[in-house]
Amino acid sequence: MKKRAESMAENRAKLLAAARKAFAAHGYAAASMDELTSSVGLTRGALYHNFGDKKGLLSAVVDQIDSEMADYAHQLGAQAGDAWQGLLVEGTAYIEMALNPEVQRIVLLDGPAVLGDPSQWPSQSSCLQSTRQTVVKLIADGTMQQVDAEAAARLLNGAALNAALWVAASPEPKTVLPKAIEAFRVLAGGFLAKAN
Amino acid sequence: MKKRAESMAENRAKLLAAARKAFAAHGYAAASMDELTSSVGLTRGALYHNFGDKKGLLSAVVDQIDSEMADYAHQLGAQAGDAWQGLLVEGTAYIEMALNPEVQRIVLLDGPAVLGDPSQWPSQSSCLQSTRQTVVKLIADGTMQQVDAEAAARLLNGAALNAALWVAASPEPKTVLPKAIEAFRVLAGGFLAKAN
């Protein structure tokens, strides 16, 4: 005799967890909803009732992972010495997190293909929001040149995440990762205000 | 009484052209192979004989578009004053080309999701090869800092193409495009060797 809402929340969580696994393992297109739901003792009925359709389920999963990433990166960045170092740390963190197959497959590959550009996701992409905030601060205090904050955030994130895809696809990720991080930091330096 | 090879080449070209349209219009997943083939007076028999499977067809289309992009960008870059300006022109060209829905949908969204990271495409991504060459030259002549050429090319391309996705998804692309280009050029400046 569980409460109604409680058991429903449990099922939602079960489905989300199963979807994370299934999407990461087989990719969005090849993930079978029948298999996914039965793996947690439910049927597609529960899925379509809770998430509307397959795309809705992906959207929820992307939202969850994206939030976790933003939280972690933001927290790491806040520990850095100054805000500029924080930005670099954040970027580095994105590169490293994107080596996780779950992040890569779901957020970087299938996410944009199925849901469209991250900037128009329901979650508005927490990752982008987070780095945008930092950028705004850095422009205000004169550390960064006066460029469009949104654009700068997009470029930094795009570069970082793309670098991660490259590292992950390379035959020797361990060797290539430091090169990617180094190049990212050098590149990001372009935004620094010229010292006069 | 056409020659065998000739009529086969015609059919291949017809299918490729139809696939470009269909993939761009509906996306890879939603593009029906029956509809696509019958639109040029053929059946799926011709398709599976020529391209193996649906993925093979996408691969061929991506290859074609990617080559066209690289050719155009490289040609434009070569007209610039010096090699550094050429790199910036190339990057700008990628941003502008990626506003084309065909490029965006097929090469930037569905391509990576279905075929994996561009660096492991059969074509090896002509776009990446092209900018990598320029980067190598610029490092050799001391214009750019000594970073890994592959990494630099990946970061620049990633930033540019990602910026384009952002511009295209924005409500007012015309207004946002110049901001993206400006930010890209500032960012790329990070790779410049420090003037001593």
Place this chain on the structure above:
DNA sequence: AAATTTGACATACGAACTGTATGCCAGATA
């Protein structure tokens, strides 16, 4: 030049998947 073979493409079939429409029953409500 006639006969034979090849292979490019069409046709037919099977399996899988998504989304919807309907039914059922535990738990909420009165």
Place this chain on the structure above:
DNA sequence: TATCTGGCATACAGTTCGTATGTCAAATTT
């Protein structure tokens, strides 16, 4: 206690891809 709501299961319809088989024109051989 009786009624009702709604979360979830079940059954069904419509598509789609990939393969296996057939066919006929064009190339090859004799």
